[in-house]
Amino acid sequence: MDVVDIAPLVRGAYLERLGVPVVLRQLPGADEPEPELAVIPVEGLRAPGADWAMAMVEVEVLDQLPAALAVAQLAEKLLVTVGGETFGFAVGTVGAPTPLPHGKDAAASAAAARARVVEGKVAVVTGGAQGFGAEIVRGLVSSGAFVYIADLNGDGAAALAAELGPQTAPITVNVADEGSVRAMAETIAATTGGLDLVVSNAGIVRAGSVLEQDLAAFQLTTDINYTAFFLIAKHLGGLLAAQRRTAPAWTTDIIQINSKSGLVGSNKNGAYAGSKFGGIGLVQSFALELVEHGIKVNAICPGNFYDGPLWSDPDRGLFVQYLRSGKVPGATTVDEVRAFYEAKVPLRRGTYGSDVMRAIYYIVEQEYETGQAIPVTGGQVMLSS
Ligand SMILES: NC(=O)c1ccc[n+]([C@@H]2O[C@H](COP(=O)([O-])OP(=O)(O)OC[C@H]3O[C@@H](n4cnc5c(N)ncnc54)[C@H](O)[C@@H]3O)[C@@H](O)[C@H]2O)c1
Known part of the structure; x- marks a missing residue:
C-alpha cells in the first residue's frame, strides 16, 4: 500500500x-x-x-x-x-477560496465568481426563445447583462422576456433574411444605442442521406446555420464597429454557437455538418478582419444538449424518434436510448447550458484570443491541430 x-x-x-x-x-x-x-x-x-x-x-x-x-x-x-x-x-487551504458553482443549476450559469465579465453589458442571443439559446439568455441575465431575445418564434421570445423581466427585450427576427436582420440592428441601435456581445445561436438540423435529401432541406439548413451568420456579423458587427470609432478602447464579442459537428463529419447529417464547418471558416475570416474594430469573433462547439427540446421533447425529440425507429439496438425505453448516447461521451453526460456559459464567460473575459473554435463536448471531440 x-x-x-x-x-x-x-x-x-x-x-x-x-x-x-x-x-x-x-x-x-x-x-x-x-x-x-x-x-x-x-x-x-x-x-x-x-x-x-x-x-x-x-x-x-x-x-x-x-x-x-x-x-x-x-x-x-x-x-x-x-x-x-x-x-x-x-x-x-492555500488562500481563502470560496465555493464555485458547479453543474447545470442557475448558480453555475451565473458564474458567480466572474459575474462582472458581462455585468451591465448589452447582449443579443439569436434563437434565444428555447434550447441552448434560452439557457444562454438566462445565464447572461443572471450575471447582470441586458439581453435581447431574438427569435423567429416571437411569442416564445416574448414569453421568456416576460418571465425574466426588464433586463430583457424580445425581438422577432428571421436571421436568414437580410431585411429582418437589418431591422433588428435598427431596433437595437434605437433601444440601447449599441451592444457588447452578439451570440449567434439560432440553428436547425435537417438530417438526411446525401443520396436522398431534398435540395430545399439542404438549402434551408445552409441559410439558417451558415448564411445567417454572415448577415448577423454584417449588421450587428456594423453596430459594434461604429461604436468602436468613438470608444477605441472598448472591446466587443461575436460568438457563434457552432457544434461538435463543425469539427468532425456527421453521418447522414451532411447539410448540418457542412454548414457548421463553413461557420468556422467565417469565424476565422471575420476574426481577422474585425480585429481592427476591437471585435473578437469566436465559436463554441458544444456536444449534444440531451436536456433540451431537440433531444428530450416527449413527442418529437430525437430520443423518442430513435426509440421508435429502433436506431439503438435492444433499447426499449427512452432512458436506454439516452444512456446509449451518454456512453459515447468520455465525461458520460450531455452538454448543459452552464457548460456553454462557462465558454462564453471565458471568451468575453479573454482579451488575447480571437478566431478560435472552442469544443465543449465532454471530451467527445478533441482538437488535433
Ligand atoms: N441541441 C444540441 O444537441 C446542439 C448541439 C450542438 C450545437 N447545437 C447548436 O446550438 C444552437 C441551438 O440549438 P438548439 O438545439 O438549442 O435549438 P432549438 O431547436 O431548441 O432552438 C432553436 C431556436 O432557434 C430559433 N430559430 C430557428 N430558426 C430561426 C431563424 N431563421 N431566425 C431566428 N430564430 C430561429 C427557433 O425558433 C428556436 O427558438 C444551434 O446553432 C445548434 O446547431 C445544438
Missing part, C-alpha cells in the same frame, strides 16, 4: 464535502520533520475550542475506502487505516 493509492481518494472526499480546493498533507512519521507547507485551517473541520481535530477511517481493503470516506466524519486531520496500515493526513 502506498500513499499515492490513498491520498487522492481522501482529497476527493474533502473536495466533495467542502466544495473548495484543499491541500492534503501527509502527516510525517513520529521521527520525521514537519513539512514546510503552510495551510489555512478549513472552517468547520475543527471542534470549537480545540487546537486540532482528528477523525479516523478504517477499512480492510482499498476498494472499501471510497464508500467509507463518503460517510466518514472528516476533520482537520484524518487517520486512514487500510488493511492494518495507517496513514495520517492534514487538510487545509
Whole structure:
C-alpha cells in the first residue's frame, strides 16, 4: 500500500464535502520533520475550542475506502487505516477560496465568481426563445447583462422576456433574411444605442442521406446555420464597429454557437455538418478582419444538449424518434436510448447550458484570443491541430 493509492481518494472526499480546493498533507512519521507547507485551517473541520481535530477511517481493503470516506466524519486531520496500515493526513487551504458553482443549476450559469465579465453589458442571443439559446439568455441575465431575445418564434421570445423581466427585450427576427436582420440592428441601435456581445445561436438540423435529401432541406439548413451568420456579423458587427470609432478602447464579442459537428463529419447529417464547418471558416475570416474594430469573433462547439427540446421533447425529440425507429439496438425505453448516447461521451453526460456559459464567460473575459473554435463536448471531440 502506498500513499499515492490513498491520498487522492481522501482529497476527493474533502473536495466533495467542502466544495473548495484543499491541500492534503501527509502527516510525517513520529521521527520525521514537519513539512514546510503552510495551510489555512478549513472552517468547520475543527471542534470549537480545540487546537486540532482528528477523525479516523478504517477499512480492510482499498476498494472499501471510497464508500467509507463518503460517510466518514472528516476533520482537520484524518487517520486512514487500510488493511492494518495507517496513514495520517492534514487538510487545509492555500488562500481563502470560496465555493464555485458547479453543474447545470442557475448558480453555475451565473458564474458567480466572474459575474462582472458581462455585468451591465448589452447582449443579443439569436434563437434565444428555447434550447441552448434560452439557457444562454438566462445565464447572461443572471450575471447582470441586458439581453435581447431574438427569435423567429416571437411569442416564445416574448414569453421568456416576460418571465425574466426588464433586463430583457424580445425581438422577432428571421436571421436568414437580410431585411429582418437589418431591422433588428435598427431596433437595437434605437433601444440601447449599441451592444457588447452578439451570440449567434439560432440553428436547425435537417438530417438526411446525401443520396436522398431534398435540395430545399439542404438549402434551408445552409441559410439558417451558415448564411445567417454572415448577415448577423454584417449588421450587428456594423453596430459594434461604429461604436468602436468613438470608444477605441472598448472591446466587443461575436460568438457563434457552432457544434461538435463543425469539427468532425456527421453521418447522414451532411447539410448540418457542412454548414457548421463553413461557420468556422467565417469565424476565422471575420476574426481577422474585425480585429481592427476591437471585435473578437469566436465559436463554441458544444456536444449534444440531451436536456433540451431537440433531444428530450416527449413527442418529437430525437430520443423518442430513435426509440421508435429502433436506431439503438435492444433499447426499449427512452432512458436506454439516452444512456446509449451518454456512453459515447468520455465525461458520460450531455452538454448543459452552464457548460456553454462557462465558454462564453471565458471568451468575453479573454482579451488575447480571437478566431478560435472552442469544443465543449465532454471530451467527445478533441482538437488535433
Ligand atoms: N441541441 C444540441 O444537441 C446542439 C448541439 C450542438 C450545437 N447545437 C447548436 O446550438 C444552437 C441551438 O440549438 P438548439 O438545439 O438549442 O435549438 P432549438 O431547436 O431548441 O432552438 C432553436 C431556436 O432557434 C430559433 N430559430 C430557428 N430558426 C430561426 C431563424 N431563421 N431566425 C431566428 N430564430 C430561429 C427557433 O425558433 C428556436 O427558438 C444551434 O446553432 C445548434 O446547431 C445544438
